[in-house]
Amino acid sequence: MFFVDTIELEGLGNRSYLAGGERTAVAVDPPRDIDTVLAAAARRGVRISTVVETHVHNDYVTGGLELARITGAAYLVPADARVSFARTPVADGDTARVDTDLTLTAVATPGHTPHHTAYVLNEDGRPVAAFTGGSLLIGTVGRPDLVEPRLTEELARAQHASARRLAEGLPDETAVLPTHGFGSFCSSAQADGDSTTIGKEKASNAALSVDVDTFVADLLAGLEDVPAYYTHMGPANAAGGPPVDLTPPAVAAPDEIAARLAAGEWVVDLRNRIAFAEGHVAGSFNFEVDGKLATYLAWMIPWGKPVTLLAESPEQIADAQRELVRVGIDRPAAAATGGPDRWLREGERPASFPRSTFAGLAGLAGQDADRIVVLDVRRDSERATGWIEGSVHIPIHQLHQRLGEVPDGTVWVHCAGGMRAGIAASLLDAAGRDVVAVDDGFDAAADAGLTVATS
Secondary structure (H helix, E strand, C coil): CCEEEEEEECCCCEEEEEEECCCEEEEECCECCCHHHHHHHHHHCCEEEEEECCCCCCCCCECHHHHHHHHCCEEEEECCCCCCCCCEEECCCCEEEEECCEEEEEEECCCCCCCCEEEEEEECCEEEEEEEECCECCCCEECCCCCCHHHHHHHHHHHHHHHHHHHHHCCCCCEEEECCCCCCCCECCCCCCCCCEHHHHHHHCHHHCCCHHHHHHHHHHCCCCCCCCHHHHHHHHHHCCCCCCCCCCCECCHHHHHHHHHCCCEEEECCCHHHHHHCECCCCEECCCCCCHHHHHHHHCCCCCCEEEEECCHHHHHHHHHHHHCCCCCCCCEEEECCHHHHCCCCCCCECCCEECHHHHHCCCCCCHHHEEEEECCCHHHHCCCEECCCEECCHHHHCCCHHHCCCCEEEEECCCCHHHHHHHHHHHHCCCCEEEECCCCCHHHHCCCCEECC
């Protein structure tokens, strides 16, 4: 009997896998914090004999090289991937033994990257699962525009062919186990569901149901902005990421927090957006540790800028460190726990701003409209489905660089649910703007009586 354990990377919208038999196992696309994979192997009582990468990742730093070094496992990387470390190059059709009667077969699946490779897990020669990386995802495919703009259409066509190669070569009951597609911006669309098979994808995936020209046109039309930090992930993975250091950062006293803010460094408050709005260190930014911390902080912070973390507890700091090392933000400059009363210098008072709902915004009708600015920080695709009439649109990942474009007045900032509005409100507050964070689902806007335009 074989097993497949899923290692969730919820903050990044990815999954890694550990698969094996009674004695040995393979780790697929492991995260940089490899202790999660080692713990999974320990629970199963197996030795990791093989580590595989489906591709040189663009959205996180892999732990594959370090995991292979620690365990003595063979490190399988697609042969055409340009990397600067020793590894076992893998070509289409190559096989590797995982355990008794359990093997992996490499399948060339270019599209997400030119060298992308899927791995089919076989039990007694029968395909039982396919680790598809950024190729065939749940209801969609990995985006083809992360390598080089001039290759995007070519890779999109390759994605169509690769998805069909997998579908035509595997039984319908074969489990499809992608790395991307659970909120990752490496996916060309968001996944619908939590699990799938080849048979289910044949019935629902456009790559398997429409002609290549239609597929490519629709795929390219739906691509959105690439997170800025992606440009650093490929080179880091090609070089081989160093081991991580998750020991606690140095403790920052109030004077140091103030000095770091004065120097233009980022001080990030990890508490929930309600607590932050009620009281925080003036100039600090709010990225909830339970939100998509790694994605949005890494996307927005100037790369290499020192970051100091503020949190309610050491556990929140540790969780944030783990999330951030996965995207190459290795060591916080400092950290502090507690609350504003422990982070502010004597005589200083916490900053704050109000929170409201779309009903609260609608209740302002008839008041001085010239002093009210509605700011929408959703993505382009979200806004295209409907927006509040008269609102200003600046996607959250662009806001820090475009604060000067926000008109004068009290800014009522919203997103789709509240988390990104909380980030945006903290940026505006730090810039000295009067802001109200709309902590509400966008579906409530029309119900509240606001005019929602669609064209």
